[in-house]
Amino acid sequence: MTVLEVIKKSTEFLAGKGVESPRLQAELLLAQVLGVPRMNLYLQFERVLAVEETDALRELVRRRGRREPLQHIVGSTSFCGLELAVNRHVLVPRPETELLAELGWQFLAALNSEHATALDLGTGSGCLAVALAVHCPAARVWASDVSADALAVARTNAARQNVTDRIHFGQGDGFRALPPGTRFDLIASNPPYVPTAEIAALEPEVRDYDPRPALDGGGDGLDFHRRIAAEAAAFLKPGGRLMLEFGDGQSDALRAILEIQKWIVEAVRADYSQRPRILVARAG
Numbered sequence: 275m276t277v278l279e280v281i282k283k284s285t286e287f288l289a290g291k292g293v294e295s296p297r298l299q300a301e302l303l304l305a306q307v308l309g310v311p312r313m314n315l316y317l318q319f320e321r322v323l324a325v326e327e328t329d330a331l332r333e334l335v336r337r338r339g340r341r342e343p344l345q346h347i348v349g350s351t352s353f354c355g356l357e358l359a360v361n362r363h364v365l366v367p368r369p370e371t372e373l374l375a376e377l378g379w380q381f382l383a384a385l386n387s388e389h390a391t392a393l394d395l396g397t398g399s400g401c402l403a404v405a406l407a408v409h410c411p412a413a414r415v416w417a418s419d420v421s422a423d424a425l426a427v428a429r430t431n432a433a434r435q436n437v438t439d440r441i442h443f444g445q446g447d448g449f450r451a452l453p454p455g456t457r458f459d460l461i462a463s464n465p466p467y468v469p470t471a472e473i474a475a476l477e478p479e480v481r482d483y484d485p486r487p488a489l490d491g492g493g494d495g496l497d498f499h500r501r502i503a504a505e506a507a508a509f510l511k512p513g514g515r516l517m518l519e520f521g522d523g524q525s526d527a528l529r530a531i532l533e534i535q536k537w538i539v540e541a542v543r544a545d546y547s548q549r550p551r552i553l554v555a556r557a558g
C-alpha cells in the first residue's frame with residue numbers, strides 16, 4: 275500500500291472508533307513509524323510502504339482505536355515548547371496548564387531575585403516544575419507528588435531539559451512531601467479537579483488512561499484545592515503568590531474557598547477558549 279492509501283484506511287478505522295481528528299491522528303502515527311515530520315508525508319504520498327512499516331502502523335492504529343492517547347503511544351508531548359516524556363503514570367499535560375506555567379515564570383522573573391523559589395504541588399510529568407526551571411534560570415524549584423511513578427517521569431523530564439540540578443523532588447501527600455519550614459515565592463498547582471461522579475462520562479482517552487489520582491477531585495472536584503487553601507499560606511514567603519488551575523465552572527466556588535481562608539484573590543485568568551481556569555492569590 276502507498277502512504278496515501280494507508281492514511282485513508284487508518285483514518286476510516288479511527289473515525290469508526292470515535293477518535294477525534296482521525297486523519298491528523300493517522301498521519302501522526304504514520305510519521306512516528308517512518309520517523310519523519312508529519313508534513314513530510316505530503317511529499318511521498320505515492321511511496322509504497324514496506325511490510326514491516328505497515329505492520330508497525332497497524333499495531334499503533336489498533337492501540338489508538340482502543341482510545342489510548344496519541345501521547346502515550348508516541349511516548350511524549352509538547353508543553354510550552356518543551357518535549358516531555360509521558361506515560362500511563364502521569365496526566366498528559368494540557369494546553370491550559372501552559373498558561374499557569376507562563377503566569378508562574380512571569381511572576382518569578384519579575385522578582386528579579388537570585389534566590390527565587392517555587393513549588394509545583396502534584397507535579398505529575400513535571401511539566402510545570404520543568405517549565406519554571408527552564409524559563410527562570412536562577413530559580414530553585416520543588417516538585418512534589420504522592421505518586422513515586424509520576425516522580426520518576428518528572429525526573430526524566432528534568433534531566434532531558436538539563437534542569438535536574440535546580441529541581442528538588444519530594445514524594446508525599448500534599449505539603450507533607452516538604453521539609454517543615456520550607457517557604458516559596460510561588461506555589462503553583464494543577465490539582466485533580468474532576469468531580470468523582472463525572473469521571474465515568476469523560477472521553478476514554480482521559481477516563482481510562484490518565485491516572486485516577488490525577489483526575490479525582492472528590493464530590494465537587496475541589497477537595498485538594500480546599501487542602502491547599504487551608505495549608506499553603508504557611509509555605510509562602512511574604513509577598514508570595516499561590517496560582518491554582520481549576521475546572522471549567524469552578525471559578526466562583528474556588529474563590530469562595532480561598533476567601534474563607536483569608537486569601538486575597540488577585541486575578542482569575544481565562545484559557546484560550548475564554549473560560550476562567552487559573553486563579554492567582556496572595557495571603558491576606
Ligand SMILES: C[S@@+](CC[C@H](N)C(=O)[O-])C[C@H]1O[C@@H](n2cnc3c(N)ncnc32)[C@H](O)[C@@H]1O
Nearest residue numbers: 365367396397398419420447448464465466488
Ligand atoms: C491534575 S494532575 C497534574 C499533573 C501536572 N502538574 C500537570 O499539570 O499536568 C494532579 C497531580 O496531583 C497528584 N496528586 C493527587 N493527589 C495528591 C496528593 N494528595 N498529594 C500530592 N500529589 C497528589 C497526582 O498524582 C497528579 O500527578
